[in-house]
Amino acid sequence: MSSTxxxxxxxxxxxxxxxxxxxxxxxxxxxxxxxxxxxxxxEYEELKDRAxxxxxxAIERLPELVEQLRESVEANGGHLYVADDADxxxxxxxxxxxxxxxxxxxxxxxxxxxxxxxxxxxxxxxIDVVETDLGEWVLQLADEAPSxxxxxxxxxxxxxxxxxxxxxxxxxxxxxxxxxxxxFAREKLGERIAEADVGMTGANFIAADSGTLMLxxxxxNARKSVVVPDTHVAVAGVEKIVPSVxxxxxxxxxxxxxGTGQDIxxxxxxFTPPTDSPTVDFEMxxxxxxDGEVDREFHLVLVDNGRMAMREDxxxxxxxxxxxxxxxxxxCGNFQSVGGHVFGGETYSGGxxxxxxxxxxxxxxxxxxxxxxxxxxxxxxxxPVKIDIPWINTVVRDRINRGESGKLDFLVEGLxxxxxxxxxxxxxxxxxxxSTIAKLGSATAxxxxxxxxxxxxxxxxxKTVGIDPRRELPQFRRQTxxxxxxxxxxxxxxxxxxxxxxVVYPDLYTNHVHVERGxxxxxxxxxxxxxxxxxxxxxxxxxxxxQGMVSTAERHAHDVYAALAEHIDADxxxxxxxxxxxAMFRREYEKFLAPKSFERLxxxxxxxxxxxxxxxxxxxxxxxxxxxxxxxxxxxxxxVAYHSHCQQRTLGLxxxxxxxxxxxxxDVVTSETECCGMAGSFGYKSEYYELSMDVGEPIREQFExxxxxxxxxxxxxxxxxxxxxALLSRPTQHPVELVALR
Amino acid sequence: MSAGTLSTFEQSLRRLDVDSTRTTPEAFEETLASVTLxxxxxxxxxxxxxxxxxxxxxxxxxxxLREAKTGVTAAELAVADYGSVVIRATPDATEQVSLFPDVHxxxxxxxxxxxxxxxxxxxxxxxxAAGDSxxxxxxxxxxxxxxxxxxGAHGPKAVHVVVxx
Numbered sequence: 017m018s019s020t021x022x023x024x025x026x027x028x029x030x031x032x033x034x035x036x037x038x039x040x041x042x043x044x045x046x047x048x049x050x051x052x053x054x055x056x057x058x059e060y061e062e063l064k065d066r067a068x069x070x071x072x073x074a075i076e077r078l079p080e081l082v083e084q085l086r087e088s089v090e091a092n093g094g095h096l097y098v099a100d101d102a103d104x105x106x107x108x109x110x111x112x113x114x115x116x117x118x119x120x121x122x123x124x125x126x127x128x129x130x131x132x133x134x135x136x137x138x139x140x141x142x143i144d145v146v147e148t149d150l151g152e153w154v155l156q157l158a159d160e161a162p163s164x165x166x167x168x169x170x171x172x173x174x175x176x177x178x179x180x181x182x183x184x185x186x187x188x189x190x191x192x193x194x195x196x197x198x199x200f201a202r203e204k205l206g207e208r209i210a211e212a213d214v215g216m217t218g219a220n221f222i223a224a225d226s227g228t229l230m231l232x233x234x235x236x237n238a239r240k241s242v243v244v245p246d247t248h249v250a251v252a253g254v255e256k257i258v259p260s261v262x263x264x265x266x267x268x269x270x271x272x273x274x275g276t277g278q279d280i281x282x283x284x285x286x287f288t289p290p291t292d293s294p295t296v297d298f299e300m301x302x303x304x305x306x307d308g309e310v311d312r313e314f315h316l317v318l319v320d321n322g323r324m325a326m327r328e329d330x331x332x333x334x335x336x337x338x339x340x341x342x343x344x345x346x347x348c349g350n351f352q353s354v355g356g357h358v359f360g361g362e363t364y365s366g367g368x369x370x371x372x373x374x375x376x377x378x379x380x381x382x383x384x385x386x387x388x389x390x391x392x393x394x395x396x397x398x399x400p401v402k403i404d405i406p407w408i409n410t411v412v413r414d415r416i417n418r419g420e421s422g423k424l425d426f427l428v429e430g431l432x433x434x435x436x437x438x439x440x441x442x443x444x445x446x447x448x449x450x451s452t453i454a455k456l457g458s459a460t461a462x463x464x465x466x467x468x469x470x471x472x473x474x475x476x477x478x479k480t481v482g483i484d485p486r487r488e489l490p491q492f493r494r495q496t497x498x499x500x501x502x503x504x505x506x507x508x509x510x511x512x513x514x515x516x517x518x519v520v521y522p523d524l525y526t527n528h529v530h531v532e533r534g535x536x537x538x539x540x541x542x543x544x545x546x547x548x549x550x551x552x553x554x555x556x557x558x559x560x561x562x563q564g565m566v567s568t569a570e571r572h573a574h575d576v577y578a579a580l581a582e583h584i585d586a587d588x589x590x591x592x593x594x595x596x597x598x599a600m601f602r603r604e605y606e607k608f609l610a611p612k613s614f615e616r617l618x619x620x621x622x623x624x625x626x627x628x629x630x631x632x633x634x635x636x637x638x639x640x641x642x643x644x645x646x647x648x649x650x651x652x653x654x655x656v657a658y659h660s661h662c663q664q665r666t667l668g669l670x671x672x673x674x675x676x677x678x679x680x681x682x683d684v685v686t687s688e689t690e691c692c693g694m695a696g697s698f699g700y701k702s703e704y705y706e707l708s709m710d711v712g713e714p715i716r717e718q719f720e721x722x723x724x725x726x727x728x729x730x731x732x733x734x735x736x737x738x739x740x741x742a743l744l745s746r747p748t749q750h751p752v753e754l755v756a757l758r
Numbered sequence: 759m760s761a762g763t764l765s766t767f768e769q770s771l772r773r774l775d776v777d778s779t780r781t782t783p784e785a786f787e788e789t790l791a792s793v794t795l796x797x798x799x800x801x802x803x804x805x806x807x808x809x810x811x812x813x814x815x816x817x818x819x820x821x822x823l824r825e826a827k828t829g830v831t832a833a834e835l836a837v838a839d840y841g842s843v844v845i846r847a848t849p850d851a852t853e854q855v856s857l858f859p860d861v862h863x864x865x866x867x868x869x870x871x872x873x874x875x876x877x878x879x880x881x882x883x884x885x886x887a888a889g890d891s892x893x894x895x896x897x898x899x900x901x902x903x904x905x906x907x908x909x910g911a912h913g914p915k916a917v918h919v920v921v922x923x
Contacts (some may be wrong), residue, residue, distance in 0.1 A: 042902075092889055100859055114849075148903060148912070149903070150901050150903035150911060154903065156877060167902065167903065169903055172905075173905060174829060174904060174905025174906065175905075177904055177909050193906075194904040194905045194906035194907075195904075195908050197904040197905070198901055198903075198904045198908040198910070198911060199910075201904070202910075202911060202912055205912070206912070209912075223772035223886070225887070226883075226886040226889075228886040228891075233912065234899065234900050234901060234911065235899055235900070235901045235903075235911035235912045235913040236857055236899040236911055236912035236913025236914075237911070239853065239857050239893065239912075239913065240857065240858075240913075243847075243853050243854060243857070260883065261879065261882055261883040261886045262879050262880065262883045263886070264882075265875050265876055265878075265879035265880060268875055268879070268894070269875050276902075279840060279896075280840050280842065280894075280896045281896070282895065282896055282898065282899050282900050282913070283893050283894070283895055283896075283913070284893065284896075285891070285892075285893045285900070286882060286885075286886055286892050286893070286894070287891045288889050288890060289891070291847050291848070292847050292848055292849050292890065292891065293847045293848070293851060293852070293853040293854065293890040293891070294849060294851055294853060294854075294891075296820050296823065296851075297820060298820045298824070300820070301819060301820045301821035301824075302819050302820075302821055303819060303820075304817040304818065304819050305818065305819065305820060305823070305851040305854065306817050306850050306851055307817075312850065327808070334847050542794055550805075597895045600762075662763040667848050696809055
């Protein structure tokens with residue numbers, strides 16, 4: 017392993033060991049809560065569409081909304097300041113605090129103030145800054161950074177917090193339970209809020225029409241921080257503005273569900289500052305609050321800090337729709353294992369952090385963790401504003417590959433078959449050009465497998481491209497899927513007598529490595545009366561795309577479409593075995609192909625079990641397949657443990673496989689894990705091997721538990737099969753192999 | 759508001775482990791006595807024909823606020839789907855009374871319960887347009903930051919809703 021890879025692996029190992037368990041428990045709990053909560057919301061999809069439309073419109077009209085908001089805030093008696101950058105914002109906030117002669121400033125949770133590092137600025141001016149969100153307070157005492165954008169101390173265990181409180185306060189009675197810790201913190205912080213001169217909050221949304229801030233909280237500390245002192249400073253990214261208070265509604269219904277899995281958080285505050293509530297002066301304890309003179313001061317600091325430039329960047333712009341709910345972190349296998357101290361930048365963490373950090377801090381910061389997004393797409397449906405988070409990660413990866421200088425190394429450039437610049441990491445280039453390697457591998461198999469498997473070769477692979485020696489390498493097959501199909505004389509079902517005609521797309525892995533599942537797909541379709549064609553079509557571009565090689569992937573998209581268009585015109589359906597390739601056709605190709613071309617391929621392509629489901633639904637006889645009822649089939653062997661593929665689930669296609677298997681009499685248990693952790697090339701890389709295995713661990717636990725341990729394991733994706741082979745001691749196969757006639 | 763909306767509201771409250779009591783103007787005082795713990799502070803109700811009994815201290819001082827076990831306020835709006843009560847900030851310290859004591863008793867008129875958030879935000883937009891602030895409060899304050907869910911973080915540990923018919 018190279019030294020940077022070694023360092024990265026060591027860092028990940030450290031956080032897996034120290035913070036992984038707490039983060040996993042918290043995020044998986046939030047994620048499960050999200051599924052349950054959105055399932056009970058009939059209008060979930062409509063609300064997401066509305067939320068998205070509101071954000072698109074607001075970002076489009078942002079300069080105009082800023083001016084409208086300024087008028088509203090000033091009409092209410094407050095002040096609005098647009099800060100160009102962090103220094104500018106910090107200077108303004110410090111001036112406000114100093115003008116109020118503030119000694120103590122209490123804060124409620126705000127990621128934007130973390131971005132500014134305003135605490136340092138204020139403390140430098142001699143102001144005592146107190147975080148009042150319990151999680152943030154714990155981190156302030158421990159001098160640590162948030163590891164999650166909603167639950168900042170998610171990496172801390174209850175025991176760890178108890179130790180911290182013991183060490184810091186040496187309380188009279190020892191603190192143990194969460195209840196005791198919470199009550200202790202409430203009391204300590206209550207004293208600090210009582211003496212506060214200034215309250216600082218963030219804002220989740222701001223209405224331009226009335227100057228109202230919407231704050232989404234649960235503890236009540238933001239309410240206290242606003243109502244007790246006479247001065248309120250709210251700090252928010254400029255992208256938080258929406259046109260009106262009625263626009264808050266879809267977000268109020270979505271944000272808690274998407275984040276922590278609560279239908280709604282305890283408090284949704286709508287502050288239209290300065291508020292009518294009297295201040296609470298604990299130094300005049302016997303004067304009724306309502307008798308006090310209300311002389312409140314309000315400042316809204318809108319932070320640009322790169323956001324207006326992101327608005328002009330066609331690819332990063334979508335990041336500004338983010339409502340910071342944390343769904344993309346909680347639904348992410350890698351994040352669940354390591355948390356935001358690994359999968360995060362200066363301030364933000366999780367899938368969308370790549371967009372934020374690239375826009376605010378720059379590509380160097382984004383580059384430190386961007387690899388952690390494997391493009392599994394499990395965050396895509398979870399995002400309440402429908403941001404294509406994997407795409408943002410891919411685009412930023414591409415920019416990182418190209419380097420900010422944009423200089424090209426023409427020598428390397430000429431030697432590799434991709435369309436990428438010379439600065440590209442050798443490992444990325446290796447995995448991105450896997451189609452070339454696979455072709456070569458098949459052509460020279462089995463020698464290529466023997467050579468690749470030898471120790472000197474493994475050492476070389478580890479050293480040059482970073483393949484972990486603990487991984488089994490894919491075994492290239494001498495006879496490719498296409499060669500097999502031609503050798504058998506094409507389809508056994510003549511077109512004239514066929515129910516349908518279909519192309520079985522010879523994806524890279526089916527064609528060169530998992531040839532058996534291609535054969536099973538052909539046999540299954542033919543058994544159901546389909547005339548099959550296996551054309552010479554190029555690989556989908558998934559491999560280069562996953563390495564951030566966008567222009568190479570785009571070239572593949574055009575070539576694949578060219579190879580398949582005429583088949584579609586001939587009324588042939590396109591059947592895809594590898595889910596990650598189908599996901600290219602149905603999702604990413606939208607970025608590459610002309611709209612009509614994308615739509616045509618999207619409309620006519622099917623995942624293989626989805627297609628089988630359709631054939632059975634249309635009347636094909638299921639008795640023509642191998643089911644649990646098939647004579648001679650061992651009845652004790654009808655149990656199946658099925659792991660769908662991450663991208664297949666995102667496309668909503670898991671259910672077809674389950675339905676077909678159940679229709680054939682199998683008893684199916686499905687995995688509860690978002691992603692197996694292999695994610696294409698990710699788990700092969702030595703710096704990520706241990707993380708990848710940790711992400712897969714819950715599947716191993718589930719599939720080796722009591723009543724599942726004896727079940728036949730099936731999985732849809734190539735990398736899932738490789739990962740399951742590494743995790744389990746029993747054999748694995750694609751579901752189509754199970755149902756194909758034997 | 760239909761009878762269905764009110765029963766949906768009560769079901770949502772049960773889901774949140776929030777107790778609720780239906781009462782009438784005649785039985786109102788008795789109901790309040792049964793759901794409050796002394797000392798009690800309150801904010802005057804903005805409802806015609808109903809007001810808080812004399813034994814509830816309105817216009818509290820900071821000391822009384824700090825020492826109170828129960829705070830009684832109006833909730834001028836409630837959301838059936840979520841079991842939320844909406845408390846408007848007033849110069850009478852309604853926000854504080856609903857926030858500082860361990861128990862918050864929210865008085866809701868049956869006719870102020872709306873079905874869902876779209877209806878609630880229509881109303882809230884009118885309030886905020888007039889410069890008002892409000893909080894949509896759903897259950898007690900809570901935190902999971904100390905390693906497990908705890909009810910009662912900085913705000914009330916329990917909420918009791920009194921529905922005035």
